[in-house]
Amino acid sequence: MISPVGKEKFDIQEKYGIYGESQAIKEIVAVIKQVALTDITVLITGESGVGKELVARAIHGESKRAEGPFVIVNSGAIPEGILESELFGHEKGAFTGAIxxxxxxxxxxxGGTIFLDEIGDMPIATQVKILRVIETGEFMRVGSSQLRKVDVRVIAATNKNLDEEVRRGNFREDLYYRLRTVNIYIPPLRERREDIPILFERFVSHFCEKNKVAFAGITDDAMQVLISYHWPGNVRELKNFVESILVLESGKVIDAPMVRKYLRYDFNQFDYARNLPIKYGKPGEQADRELIYRALVDIKSDLIEIKNLLGNLADFLVKQISSPLALPEAKVDFKTGTVVENYSLIDMEKRMIKAALDRFNWNKRLAARALQISERTLYRKIKEYGLEEERQKK
Structure with a gap:
């Protein structure tokens, strides 16, 4: 029997599609219940595709403003030149085209809630006005000198590290601290793999019911592949995967080779982090034994690898200290810690960028994040090194 509190949490998850039984999801649902009944500003953080909008909708839907409007603004999708007009409105004749x-x-x-998605992409000049609206409820339309007032709750979301953006001068510190009165962090799907079978089943059920599509089932091996996959696109990618495979493989039992066929990355080429097995379709004692055994094997393997790597790198560093002038042109095999050949730092940068692009199938956003540079810098480097031309020649 489900307790009243447990039933309440379950209803919220069903109502807004926040599926999962991981500890992280349970904590998020608990925070939603706590903050929903207040007008406190909430900042939702996490990678793209984790479900930030679902959490924002749940907060609004469980609040006293539920009957009021819920307005979604994608701050990163609106051109900077018209962003203020879109947010605050404009008067007739305020600019060319304002008819x-x-x-x-x-x-x-x-009277309701505004959801400022991707607020980390908002220009500094607009951030000042957002801060004023949050603190006073006051704003002016573009081309007007009349002060207007609104009663709006603000929920913001971003996939960026705003701490880092503040340090870089890309985000106002005062707005950051005002927004994160409550910060709800949604971990990526790869950090809550126990939710994958639940999400899969929910997505299958909803899609089949809506589209009158038959589902013949999924094998245990296929589910283990799903659980072991990295899911760079998070929950959104899993949902898209479910819909694609149900349509294109209608009526068939989903097996492991079929799953690999529809996922974004080649499992033979990309070796993502080794994952512990999840108990799915196996007796509890057997799954527990496998869990412990594989964990011990992985730990032993990691320790041996670290020991060897540290030894090789130590030898390499000793050589470099004794011959420091060789360092700028030393090509290093980081797996063995040995010097293979000489080349320039420019060549090193080019190879690192090319490796990142290849790893993420030329998804520049993911490659830039892995390299810890901006997308603009990545585009410039691609052009500078002629990497796009090299790729087209292959």
Whole structure:
């Protein structure tokens, strides 16, 4: 029997599609219940595709503003030149093309909630005005000198590290601390793999019911592949995968080779982090024994690898200290810690960028994140080194 509190949490998850039984999801649901009944500002963080909008909808839907509007603004998708007009509205004749007076998103959200998605991409100049609206509820339309007031709750979300953006001067510190009164972090799917079977079953059930599609089942091996996969696109990628495979393999039992066929990466080429087995379709004692055994094997393997790597790198560093002038042109095999041949630092940078692009199938956003540089810098380096031309020649 489900307790009243447990039933309440279950209803919230079903109502807003926040599926999962991991500890992280349970804590998120608990926080939603706590903050929903207040007007406190909430910042939702996490990678793209983890479900930040679902959490924002749940907060609004469980709040006293539930009958009011819920307005979604994708801050990164609106051109900087018209962003303020979109947010705060404009007067007729305020700029070329302003043929009539128009309300902005904040006025549309009056009495309800505004969800500022991808707020980390918002220009500094606009951030100042957002801070003022949050603190005072006041704003002015573009081209107007009249102060207007709204009653709006603000929920923001970002996939960026705002701490780092503040240090770099890309995000206002005062707005950051004002937004993160409550910070809900949604971990990526690869960090809560026990939720994958639950999400899979929910997505299958909803899609089949909506589209009258038959589902013949999935093998244990196929589910283990899903659980072991890295899921760079998170929950959104899993949902898209389910819909694709149900349509294209209609009526067939989903097996492991079929799963690998529809996933984004080649499992033979990319060796993602070794994952502990999840208990799925196996007796509890057997799964526990496998869990412990494989964990011990992985730990032993990791210790041997670290020991060898440290020994090789130590030898390499001793050589470099005794001959420091060789360092700028030393090509290092980081697996063995040995010097293979000489080449320039520019060549090293080019190879690192090319390796990152190849690893992520030329997804520049993921490659830039792995390299810890901006996408703009990555595009410039690709052009500078002619990597796009090299790729087209192959």
């Amino acid at each position: 009539e007076t128009r309300k902005g998103y904040f006025e549309m959200a009056d």
